Amino acid sequence: MRDVAIIGIGITKFGELWDKSFRQLIAEAGSKAIIDAGIEGKEIDAIYVGSMSAGRFIGQEHVGALVADSSGFAHLHIPAIRVESACASGGLALRQGYLSVASGMNDIVVVGGIEKMSDVGGTAATETLATAADQEWEAFFGATFPGIYAMIATKHMHDYGTTREQLAQVAVKNHANGALNPNAQFRREISLDTVIKAPPVAQPLGLLDCSPVSDGAASLILCPAEKAKKYTDKPVKIIGSGQASDTLALHARDSICTFNSTVYAARMAYKQAKKTPKDIDVAEVHDCFTIAEIIAIEDLGFVEKGEGGKAIDNNITTLDGSLPVNTSGGLKAKGHPVGATGVAQVVEIVTQLRGEAEKRQVKDATIGLAHNVGGCGASCIVHILEAM
Amino acid sequence: MRDVAIIGIGITKFGELWDKSFRQLIAEAGSKAIIDAGIEGKEIDAIYVGSMSAGRFIGQEHVGALVADSSGFAHLHIPAIRVESACASGGLALRQGYLSVASGMNDIVVVGGIEKMSDVGGTAATETLATAADQEWEAFFGATFPGIYAMIATKHMHDYGTTREQLAQVAVKNHANGALNPNAQFRREISLDTVIKAPPVAQPLGLLDCSPVSDGAASLILCPAEKAKKYTDKPVKIIGSGQASDTLALHARDSICTFNSTVYAARMAYKQAKKTPKDIDVAEVHDCFTIAEIIAIEDLGFVEKGEGGKAIDNNITTLDGSLPVNTSGGLKAKGHPVGATGVAQVVEIVTQLRGEAEKRQVKDATIGLAHNVGGCGASCIVHILEAM
Numbered sequence: 001m002r003d004v005a006i007i008g009i010g011i012t013k014f015g016e017l018w019d020k021s022f023r024q025l026i027a028e029a030g031s032k033a034i035i036d037a038g039i040e041g042k043e044i045d046a047i048y049v050g051s052m053s054a055g056r057f058i059g060q061e062h063v064g065a066l067v068a069d070s071s072g073f074a075h076l077h078i079p080a081i082r083v084e085s086a087c088a089s090g091g092l093a094l095r096q097g098y099l100s101v102a103s104g105m106n107d108i109v110v111v112g113g114i115e116k117m118s119d120v121g122g123t124a125a126t127e128t129l130a131t132a133a134d135q136e137w138e139a140f141f142g143a144t145f146p147g148i149y150a151m152i153a154t155k156h157m158h159d160y161g162t163t164r165e166q167l168a169q170v171a172v173k174n175h176a177n178g179a180l181n182p183n184a185q186f187r188r189e190i191s192l193d194t195v196i197k198a199p200p201v202a203q204p205l206g207l208l209d210c211s212p213v214s215d216g217a218a219s220l221i222l223c224p225a226e227k228a229k230k231y232t233d234k235p236v237k238i239i240g241s242g243q244a245s246d247t248l249a250l251h252a253r254d255s256i257c258t259f260n261s262t263v264y265a266a267r268m269a270y271k272q273a274k275k276t277p278k279d280i281d282v283a284e285v286h287d288c289f290t291i292a293e294i295i296a297i298e299d300l301g302f303v304e305k306g307e308g309g310k311a312i313d314n315n316i317t318t319l320d321g322s323l324p325v326n327t328s329g330g331l332k333a334k335g336h337p338v339g340a341t342g343v344a345q346v347v348e349i350v351t352q353l354r355g356e357a358e359k360r361q362v363k364d365a366t367i368g369l370a371h372n373v374g375g376c377g378a379s380c381i382v383h384i385l386e387a388m
Numbered sequence: 389m390r391d392v393a394i395i396g397i398g399i400t401k402f403g404e405l406w407d408k409s410f411r412q413l414i415a416e417a418g419s420k421a422i423i424d425a426g427i428e429g430k431e432i433d434a435i436y437v438g439s440m441s442a443g444r445f446i447g448q449e450h451v452g453a454l455v456a457d458s459s460g461f462a463h464l465h466i467p468a469i470r471v472e473s474a475c476a477s478g479g480l481a482l483r484q485g486y487l488s489v490a491s492g493m494n495d496i497v498v499v500g501g502i503e504k505m506s507d508v509g510g511t512a513a514t515e516t517l518a519t520a521a522d523q524e525w526e527a528f529f530g531a532t533f534p535g536i537y538a539m540i541a542t543k544h545m546h547d548y549g550t551t552r553e554q555l556a557q558v559a560v561k562n563h564a565n566g567a568l569n570p571n572a573q574f575r576r577e578i579s580l581d582t583v584i585k586a587p588p589v590a591q592p593l594g595l596l597d598c599s600p601v602s603d604g605a606a607s608l609i610l611c612p613a614e615k616a617k618k619y620t621d622k623p624v625k626i627i628g629s630g631q632a633s634d635t636l637a638l639h640a641r642d643s644i645c646t647f648n649s650t651v652y653a654a655r656m657a658y659k660q661a662k663k664t665p666k667d668i669d670v671a672e673v674h675d676c677f678t679i680a681e682i683i684a685i686e687d688l689g690f691v692e693k694g695e696g697g698k699a700i701d702n703n704i705t706t707l708d709g710s711l712p713v714n715t716s717g718g719l720k721a722k723g724h725p726v727g728a729t730g731v732a733q734v735v736e737i738v739t740q741l742r743g744e745a746e747k748r749q750v751k752d753a754t755i756g757l758a759h760n761v762g763g764c765g766a767s768c769i770v771h772i773l774e775a776m
Binding site: 001021023052053055056058059060061062063064065066068069073074077078079080081082083084085086092096099100102103104105128131132133134135136139243244245246247248249252260261264374375378379 | 389409411440441443444446447448449450451452453454456457461462465466467468469470471472473474480484487488490491492493516519520521522523524527631632633634635636637640648649652762763766767
């Protein structure tokens with residue numbers, strides 16, 4: 001297995017993008033990354049794309065071929081692989097693309113993530129997102145992710161004394177970061193009071209504890225690390241990649257306050273990277289709901305189990321804290337086009353490690369981590385990156 | 389890149405399986421393959437599964453995690469990867485699993501393919517299948533795959549003199565083979581007259597020119613070739629793997645009678661295998677419609693372009709012909725649970741190369757080919773296998 005570097009990044013604005021189609025979004029993100037890397041189409045050996053549910057959101061499967069075609073590459077007959085792991089589809093696309101370069105099979109690989117969620121009406125977005133839950137044990141009975149994460153939050157509050165204010169403070173922090181990110185869906189700061197007084201969605205979670213329905217796409221260009229300097233002065237190496245699965249339904253787990261898929265995926269990534277949680281300078285974690293960020297920083301080993309809420313109180317994860325988390329605004333404020341999220345997280349980490357994050361730049365960031373979760377943790381992908 | 393062998397195979401019966409769920413089908417195929425290989429769950433490094441549209445057919449995405457969980461492996465936290473390339477999803481799952489073993493990343497990999505199509509009513513199956521076509525240029529305007537392939541057939545008849553009888557004879561041959569396959573959906577022979585007089589679907593294609601809507605699953609176990617004899621006396625080596633893409637919409641191609649994705653994928657697979665079409669003893673090709681088999685045997689190089697119809701007349705592709713094609717019954721008679729098909733094709737080739745195909749056994753078969761197409765050729769995956 002050889003070392004792999006990221007030599008190009010591209011991302012669209014996230015939001016309710018009524019004037020842009022799925023095809024336009026992936027072509028925009030992809031072409032930005034291709035221009036950033038300075039590669040040509042004919043150099044591309046394979047395309048890996050993550051999309052959770054284009055079949056339901058826009059009535060289109062065969063997503064790999066669509067992406068190659070929409071990007072203007074049909075005449076090159078490039079192998080195009082669509083992967084799906086619910087909200088972790090983007091991270092999975094990166095991992096599969098990474099493995100294909102690490103193996104020596106491919107040299108130049110384009111990784112994309114995309115979702116176009118706002119074209120459906122009524123409750124269709126929530127119903128489609130619920131297809132990431134267990135259809136027979138959860139979704140059939142009316143469970144949705146806000147409800148499932150609300151149960152997790154309630155249990156975390158009961159077991160560890162996590163407070164409503166700590167949950168809300170995650171949203172406050174991520175909105176403060178999102179206000180500094182020109183591509184974020186929500187670019188405004190919000191107060192603790194606003195979060196707590198927002199309309200309830202599933203107690204204890206209110207509207208501002210939940211990530212939004214979003215459109216958007218993101219893209220990365222990979223190549224063997226030894227060739228990276230040919231393309232860019234600022235390559236970023238993938239030093240660890242981990243993936244794990246868990247029960248699809250929440251009830252089948254020993255604990256609902258620990259996501260074992262995160263624990264195992266992180267263990268795999270840390271081991272490969274020869275790093276510990278203390279080595280991480282900046283992290284993007286999967287804050288689909290505020291409680292999810294608290295559990296993520298515990299399961300990733302940044303703090304002890306049960307201490308996630310206190311870490312928020314102590315400002316550990318703010319932009320000027322000892323371990324800034326979700327500098328992009330996270331899923332909460334940057335937006336959560338589900339298939340794009342895992343790739344967008346890595347775009348943010350690369351931007352930080354290149355020192356190009358402008359007002360949200362973390363000082364001296366050299367090692368970053370991206371953490372992408374499917375559903376309520378039936379799958380997880382973790383990547384660790386280092387500036388070369 | 390190291391050599392990879394198939395050491396276990398499993399398949400369910402194909403058909404309208406009202407009494408079996410998606411979960412039961414994949415668990416049945418997977419456990420048959422695991423028992424066949426004599427491996428244990430804890431040896432499995434990764435699971436790759438192909439499914440075209442579980443999100444629409446059964447309201448369930450997050451298919452990788454579901455498959456790991458349904459198979460009883462949730463506690464092992466195995467990385468599970470769902471891939472999608474329309475009707476080529478199964479072939480793509482094999483290719484990705486193959487690459488992960490060839491790279492040295494994984495040792496034991498389970499590959500699965502599945503679709504549960506008969507749980508939807510009305511026109512929902514046809515509409516979901518049409519999501520493999522170009523939604524904006526084809527499906528939106530009412531195009532379905534029978535209609536698209538009917539245009540292809542009409543053009544092939546016009547350009548090359550292919551006859552209605554030659555199309556029908558493909559169905560007759562595949563039904564004769566399917567009658568010998570205990571897992572086939574249709575286990576009865578049909579006459580040329582029956583095919584030609586069947587109700588028209590899209591001229592010139594009638595009901596018996598079209599593969600059916602099916603439920604089913606298939607599975608393979610992969611390991612490094614050097615370790616294969618530890619598990620089985622009859623390992624089969626993957627000696628070539630190719631994949632290519634093309635325009636999603638048919639109108640954007642230079643010719644609609646050649647599938648360039650097949651041409652490029654086959655070229656890649658033949659080159660890696662150091663074989664030519666003449667070396668192939670038995671093949672499973674993607675006969676979603678009778679015209680598709682005729683075009684496939686041309687694009688794979690078994691006969692010259694335009695000679696596919698005559699090959700049927702000359703009995704080249706029958707069970708006792710010089711190159712038996714679709715000994716399993718093909719998609720036409722074995723059934724076509726779309727995500728399962730690419731894996732099921734390889735189950736048949738392995739069965740043939742092991743000499744275990746009983747009444748449909750091809751004599752002295754040592755090299756076989758499997759050809760799996762997405763939609764009307766926007767993607768294609770080709771594998772070449774050899775008995776070890």
